[in-house]
Amino acid sequence: MDWTQIYPGLPSMVPAIRAFVRGLLGDTPRTDDAELVACELVTNALRHTPSGSDGGKVAVTVATVPGCARITVADAGSGAWTPPVSTDDIAEYGRGLLIVSVLADRFGHEANDEGQAVWAEFEWHDEASS
Template identity: 40%
Template sequence: MSPALNSPKEIHRWCRNFPGTRAQISEARQFVTSYLGDRPETDTAQLVVSELATNAIRHTRSGLPGGRFGVTVHAGIDLLIIAVLDEGSPSVPHLCQAEDEEQSGRGLHLVETLTTRWGIHGDETGRTVWALLPLTPKHPTA
């Protein structure tokens, strides 16, 4: 069931928790697709949630046995918020320099490139990494 994102005055938010396993990254992408449907931003939103969910299971306690991560998608008239909640870790998500040998942080470069803005809220007990995507109006004004 897809939400009715047709009304320009309505705001919709969906939230779902996922087990912290690699197999659930594709489920998180499908969750975003179910929310957005055939909107032009769907592919970009899938990629963003994939990167953020991958970071959650790779770099936080969400990826430990029994761990979980949450995904929230929240659409307004012209803006989509994608947020991934993890179970925290001692390290803080950050962008790595291009010359870094380590793979860590490169997904955030992609998120930064694809979104209007992104950020982090929380601490070592749990963090939310969020990103903003502009939405193309469903009903252009005259």
């Protein structure tokens, strides 16, 4: 199943996005990871794309199948992609995609004429499907 919510491009929306992800993933073993990654992806969208400007928006999609969830954040970005790189140990910024790369089983980036989407997938052993 897929659920999508569109949010104003405001940092104050991050708690609502956390609640959206947590509400859909509930007590799955990867909920905490997915929630943190969703916040990192949204924060990147707000900082680095027009989605964080006046009137900007981000779309957050949570897609699930037994034992797997995919979080996708779509924004108004140009599609330019910077892979995660390590940063200075005391830097205040620049760790978002590193966090995503460590917590997600897979992540990637897609772009088209309307913007871009960054996604991350989380897997777990689903007792119900065994």
